[in-house]
Structure formats: C-alpha cells, structure tokens
Amino acid sequence: xxxxxxxxxxxxxxxxxxxxxxxxxxxxxxxxxxxxxxxxxxxxxxxxxxxxxxxxxxxxxxxxxxxxxxxxxxxxxxxxxxxxxxxxxxxxxxxxxxxxxxxxxxxxx
Amino acid sequence: xxxxxxxxxxxxxxxxxxxxxxxxxxxxxxxxxxxxxxxxxxxxxxxxxxxxxxxxxxxxxxxxxxxxxxxxxxxxxxxxxxxxxxxxxxxxxxxxxxxxxxxxxxxxxxxx
Numbered sequence: 001x002x003x004x005x006x007x008x009x010x011x012x013x014x015x016x017x018x019x020x021x022x023x024x025x026x027x028x029x030x031x032x033x034x035x036x037x038x039x040x041x042x043x044x045x046x047x048x049x050x051x052x053x054x055x056x057x058x059x060x061x062x063x064x065x066x067x068x069x070x071x072x073x074x075x076x077x078x079x080x081x082x083x084x085x086x087x088x089x090x091x092x093x094x095x096x097x098x099x100x101x102x103x104x105x106x107x108x109x
Numbered sequence: 110x111x112x113x114x115x116x117x118x119x120x121x122x123x124x125x126x127x128x129x130x131x132x133x134x135x136x137x138x139x140x141x142x143x144x145x146x147x148x149x150x151x152x153x154x155x156x157x158x159x160x161x162x163x164x165x166x167x168x169x170x171x172x173x174x175x176x177x178x179x180x181x182x183x184x185x186x187x188x189x190x191x192x193x194x195x196x197x198x199x200x201x202x203x204x205x206x207x208x209x210x211x212x213x214x215x216x217x218x219x220x221x
Binding site: 043044049096097099102 | 113140142144149150151152153154157165167199201203209210211212213214215
C-alpha cells in the first residue's frame, strides 16, 4: 500500500537556521512526489514537485529512491516560511494524491 | 491560478442528516478531486471526477457520492452523516493528468 510518513509534527527553528522537513514514502512503483504548503488562513498550494527539479522560495527536495525519502530543505529559514507543510505522492498515471500528516514549521525571529 | 471556490465555508449538521458541498473549478479544468481532512491529519482522497464520470475512488463508503457538471462545478454528497464525518472537505481541480492540482479553501463540516 502507498503511504507517506512525516515523522515530525512540529519543527521550530530560528531565523537564518537551516531547515529539513523529513518525508518518507512507501510505494513499489515509481511515484511522483510533491510538497504542499499551507500558510495561515490560506489554501493548500503546491510548493514543488520532484519532476520539475525547481527551487521555490529557496526550498529544494531531492528524491532518494534508495532511502524512499523526499526531504524538504532550505539553508536559511525566514519568518515567512512558518506554515504547515505536507508531503504527498501520486502513483503512476493518476492524479490521486496521498498525503502525509504534515509538519508545522515555526521560524522564530 | 487560485480560482477554485467552495461553498459553504462552514456547516453544522446532526447525525443521520444528509449534506451537499459544492465546488466551482476554474474554467477548462475538467478533473476535480475531493479530499477529507480530519483534524491533525493530512487530506485523504475521497474520489475524482473526469468529464462528469467518477474516475477513481479512495477508501470511503458509498454514502459518499459526487457529481460533476459541464460548467466545471461539482458536488460532494454525504448521506447518513456520522460524527467522524466532521472534517474539512477540500476540492482540487486540474486541466488534465499530471498537471498541478489547485485546491479550494475548503468547507468545514461539523456533525453533532
């Protein structure tokens, strides 16, 4: 069965510190991996997807098939990065998204 | 693209009642998915509609049903409401497979 695990419910860092939000997945095929973000009082929105290999707002994520991980990283956290972050996967040829339980990132000044 | 809207924003129902939630996708988005997000959890896939037909379903009972209309609007219907149906219900639309899904703001349903 497909599954996405985000082990941390809450991650607190100070501004300027590096950030790594962990995501592990379980899927026997080739998944497509995403990070979605929800800022306070805003809707869920796509942050990045692994196939585009982009860096959005300074965040990057590398798909590690050996470790079945897709950790989200940013070298220097900003206060405006405070939000709820969800890792998600979709299986081959479907739009169905399987989400993790989310990690709340708090960046203190 | 943030044109997905949902109504109502909040709703209170009692156990056993029926509810209809509505979603309006962006023009040209022929695929809509519905998700249930319980408190403290990530969204869970309920089902997807493509060109007005169900195109995939998650692990939800038949009392969860949907409709999609030609004008890019859709409905989620839940019969015989249970307390555990209390959640935020999200719809997401996309133009076609593999493209970004755009989420609506959600409808928060409370079942008493």
